[in-house]
Amino acid sequence: MKRAILTAIALVAVPFVALADDDDNKAEAGMGLAGILSKSNREALPELTLSAGQPVAKGALTLKSGKYYTLEIKADGSQELALEGAGFFRAVWVNEIVIEGIEIRPLGVDSIEFDEAGEAEISFIAIKPGSYHLKVPGSTGDTQQVSITIE
The missing domain is CATH 1.20.5 (Single alpha-helices involved in coiled-coils or other helix-helix interfaces)
Structure with a gap:
């Protein structure tokens, strides 16, 4: 027994x-108990800039699936500009978008538009490997977009 x-x-x-x-x-x-949300798994990406006739990014971005990123987007107000990238936003889990201290926790994002000067910070976890773009809608130039690869 x-x-x-x-x-x-x-x-x-x-x-x-x-x-x-x-x-x-x-x-x-x-990684601590928070796993992929731990500070040790976070990385800040180079800033994206929205300005009339200026390049959006200095170069392509390469991300790793499962890593937590923050991306700052700044607009100088020289023109009403947006960044669209439904494919990219569906390949990541967006934790929050912060605009002027206001935290937004969206279920989905298609684009972000700036009517005047300002900045937004997006924090997300890269999920689905592949090649994506964030681009100024209606533009055709390579400098008006940023190529993003998730490995």
């Missing part, structure tokens, strides 16, 4: 030992 009870206790304890091992592995990988 004692042997059956000890066996039952051992079987119940096995999943908890496995969970403890998982926590140790996360710590070794540099």
